[in-house]
Amino acid sequence: MFEYRELFFFLAWRDVLVRYKQTVIGIAWAVVRPLLTMAVFTVIFGRVAKLPDGGVPYPILIFSALLPWQFFATALSESSNSLIINANLISKVYFPRMILPTATIIVALVDFAISFGILAVMMVIYHYPLSISILSLPLFVILAFLAAWGPGLLITALNVKYRDFRYVVPFIVQMGLYISPVGFRSDVVPEQWRLLYSLNPMVGVIDGFRWAICGREAASVYLPGFALSLVTVITLLCLGIAYFRKTERGFADVI
Amino acid sequence: MPSIISVENLGKHYRIRRGAPRSKYIALRDIMAQKLTSLFRPASKSSDSSGLETFWALKNVSFEVNEGEVLGIVGHNGAGKSTLLKILSRITEPAEGRITLRGRVASLLEVGTGFHPELTGRENIYLNAALLGMKRHEVQSRFDEIVAFANVERFLDTPVKRYSSGMQTRLGFAVAAHLEPEILIVDEVLAVGDHEFQKRCLGKMQEVSQSGRTVLFVSHNMNTLGTLTTRCIHLHRGNIINDGPTSQVVANYLSTGNENSALYESQERDSTPKVLRVEVRTSKPGGIHSLFEPLEFHFQIWCPHPIRGACLSFAVNDLTRLSTSVNPWIFDSEQPFARSAGVHHLVCRMPKPHLFVGNYSLNVNFSEPPGGVKFEQLKGVCSFQIECVGRQRLDYPFEIGEACFIEDCEWQANTAKDYGATASA
Numbered sequence: 001m002f003e004y005r006e007l008f009f010f011l012a013w014r015d016v017l018v019r020y021k022q023t024v025i026g027i028a029w030a031v032v033r034p035l036l037t038m039a040v041f042t043v044i045f046g047r048v049a050k051l052p053d054g055g056v057p058y059p060i061l062i063f064s065a066l067l068p069w070q071f072f073a074t075a076l077s078e079s080s081n082s083l084i085i086n087a088n089l090i091s092k093v094y095f096p097r098m099i100l101p102t103a104t105i106i107v108a109l110v111d112f113a114i115s116f117g118i119l120a121v122m123m124v125i126y127h128y129p130l131s132i133s134i135l136s137l138p139l140f141v142i143l144a145f146l147a148a149w150g151p152g153l154l155i156t157a158l159n160v161k162y163r164d165f166r167y168v169v170p171f172i173v174q175m176g177l178y179i180s181p182v183g184f185r186s187d188v189v190p191e192q193w194r195l196l197y198s199l200n201p202m203v204g205v206i207d208g209f210r211w212a213i214c215g216r217e218a219a220s221v222y223l224p225g226f227a228l229s230l231v232t233v234i235t236l237l238c239l240g241i242a243y244f245r246k247t248e249r250g251f252a253d254v255i
Numbered sequence: 256m257p258s259i260i261s262v263e264n265l266g267k268h269y270r271i272r273r274g275a276p277r278s279k280y281i282a283l284r285d286i287m288a289q290k291l292t293s294l295f296r297p298a299s300k301s302s303d304s305s306g307l308e309t310f311w312a313l314k315n316v317s318f319e320v321n322e323g324e325v326l327g328i329v330g331h332n333g334a335g336k337s338t339l340l341k342i343l344s345r346i347t348e349p350a351e352g353r354i355t356l357r358g359r360v361a362s363l364l365e366v367g368t369g370f371h372p373e374l375t376g377r378e379n380i381y382l383n384a385a386l387l388g389m390k391r392h393e394v395q396s397r398f399d400e401i402v403a404f405a406n407v408e409r410f411l412d413t414p415v416k417r418y419s420s421g422m423q424t425r426l427g428f429a430v431a432a433h434l435e436p437e438i439l440i441v442d443e444v445l446a447v448g449d450h451e452f453q454k455r456c457l458g459k460m461q462e463v464s465q466s467g468r469t470v471l472f473v474s475h476n477m478n479t480l481g482t483l484t485t486r487c488i489h490l491h492r493g494n495i496i497n498d499g500p501t502s503q504v505v506a507n508y509l510s511t512g513n514e515n516s517a518l519y520e521s522q523e524r525d526s527t528p529k530v531l532r533v534e535v536r537t538s539k540p541g542g543i544h545s546l547f548e549p550l551e552f553h554f555q556i557w558c559p560h561p562i563r564g565a566c567l568s569f570a571v572n573d574l575t576r577l578s579t580s581v582n583p584w585i586f587d588s589e590q591p592f593a594r595s596a597g598v599h600h601l602v603c604r605m606p607k608p609h610l611f612v613g614n615y616s617l618n619v620n621f622s623e624p625p626g627g628v629k630f631e632q633l634k635g636v637c638s639f640q641i642e643c644v645g646r647q648r649l650d651y652p653f654e655i656g657e658a659c660f661i662e663d664c665e666w667q668a669n670t671a672k673d674y675g676a677t678a679s680a
Contacts, residue, residue, distance in 0.1 A: 010381060021374075095386070
């Protein structure tokens, strides 16, 4: 895999180029989408449902969660389609197949970086102070990467053989937005359901992000839940890699 | 010295489904439905497994290639050539046997793999090169050579989607031609581009093969094989039936073909009209036809119901010049056919075809009159080759791509009577 790192970067670079070429407003897409989602969520969860904000401006509370969620959603949908889209490459050239789904996550990282810029601007506008916990953010970015990578590998490998798996991803992404703590804080979930709720791998990631961005006082992390989320992430990752490795030899025959 | 490639008892099989309606992909939904029905009807299990048939694309294939050798592979369509190349380039896994490769392998199974239409020529060169296993600094050092070879200097920063198909192929081949692996695997890719470019490609291939690299080369063009290779193997239905000097293997290959035709066949008979079979009856085995010999095109069409006003036409494509040479048709309005349900045979005979020496394929269109339903459109089926076997011009041999077609010509040569007179006056 290391030997093919150049190809990896070339493929990621190709996807980034293609993504922003021939789009009317180009990078603006990466700005408009999260901003609109944030506005809608702020109105629904903050104003209409009046959920607790723990002293954080609601837009920031949402945006700090939207950031990892959008990254996860883009990474998952792009990577799960990556093998099918590049079917011609798979049947004509040899390279470690894992490069394809992984490179697409890099593209999602570019969108993520842009959204992160918006967050920075928002924090300046709201005069929201940074806390020391922001230093841990890279760790949570890696965690988000792993959380998307595992299911991404699994679904893309399944997709090669069973084409109906591509319908699963939009469903996961749509449902996940509401069952993950994006529009609300994790502590509105009743105590007795909290552990079960944490089975969702994105709960750990999002709570971590919020903690890192909003500060220790404003957002606490429920540790047993976080540990459980971590376990789910790792389990899915191992499963994804194992299944991918097992099936990749046959990709060219069935794709 | 151990050989650079050694292949021992290689075998590869595919499962094909017979009888059952063929869907392109397996849907999990169908599998679950099948499992469910078999739960309730355990007896049906045996019929389920008999629906699958094992098809051996390669079986017991063994050979060795020495360093610096240029090996040609010949065989009819479906003989397993492409499967062999795919296994050697590690794209698919063999079912049995083993291969040992002692060196970096680059394979060129298709020209321009991974070209992205939105990216510019420059960007695509880098991407394609990376896919073929070239390192970034290698590309950089050869970038100008590649561009000059492809002759696309002016369009380097234009998206490839605006390139003509010829330019795309040129660019693709140019990148591949500058690969420098120890082992190069090339599938039928030289039959592209215009005449001048083909010549250049051949020259480049010759250069590559003389530079001491090991090359595996599949081609249907016997002339090319003759120039480039010294040794050939002949694959037939997944087995090697001949291995030796090119001239001997090729001669053998040309004479042992099982049928004098190039063939397209489809098994499906459903509720829509279809082309079941297309056959080009060539004068020699293996889809090779001698210049000026009578040529027959046979069609079988399937009509689940009577059709009024059916049209069948086919185009003979010149694969070298990338153009259509002739486009014969049969219209129901002129000559009734397909007016009853069932299978119909149509034969188009050319008593003396004027197609020039070269490689051809057919596009077949079966439809209602213009504006109506198009039942079937086949593209690029039944490749065949027109050769000048026994009709070679002695002074100046025929070359593929020199002309579109050949015509009977009558020449007269007279000396101007008064020329001598004027000169002396």
